[in-house]
Each structure stands twice: as structure tokens, then as C-alpha cells.
Amino acid sequence: MADKKPSRIKNLGLAAVAAQAGCATLVIVFGALLIGLWLDARTGQRGVFAILLLVLSVPVSLAVMLYISLGAIRRIVPQVTEAAQDSAPTDMEED
Numbered sequence: 001m002a003d004k005k006p007s008r009i010k011n012l013g014l015a016a017v018a019a020q021a022g023c024a025t026l027v028i029v030f031g032a033l034l035i036g037l038w039l040d041a042r043t044g045q046r047g048v049f050a051i052l053l054l055v056l057s058v059p060v061s062l063a064v065m066l067y068i069s070l071g072a073i074r075r076i077v078p079q080v081t082e083a084a085q086d087s088a089p090t091d092m093e094e095d
Helices: 004-043 048-075 082-087
Strands: none
Touching: 004 048
């Protein structure tokens, strides 16, 4: 049962990263839509700004997802197993 705990924690961490990226994408797309609709209403256009901002929000949301994912990857610390610790030389064994 002890073997399952690290994988569960890892899976929860991956789920949290996916949730952050998904929420960021929703905020960006809905923000672009609302701003586009507002600009269309102010200028008297019929969907030009809304469509334009929605199309421009796609690369922005991809860049934000990449930034969030790379930030999470940077925080991941590789776990050293006991076998690797036993075989690794330490400073105290030199004498």
C-alpha cells in the first residue's frame, strides 16, 4: 500500500496542473469574448471584434498553458530511491 501513495500524490499534482491550465484558458477565451462583444456594441459592428479577439485568444491561451506547465515541471524534484542512495558515495565514506 505504501507504493501507491507517491503515485497518487503525483497524479493529484498532474491533475492540479491540468486544472490550472484549463481554468486559465477559460478565463482568457471568455475575457476575449466579452471584450469583443463590448467593442462591437461600442462601434456598431456585428461580431467583427468578437471573432477577431476569439481568434487571437487561441495562441495566447496556448502560451499561458505552456507557461503553467513548464513552471510545474520546474518545481518537480526527482525522487531518489533507497537503492540509488545506498550505491551513491557519500563524503563520510572517504576515510
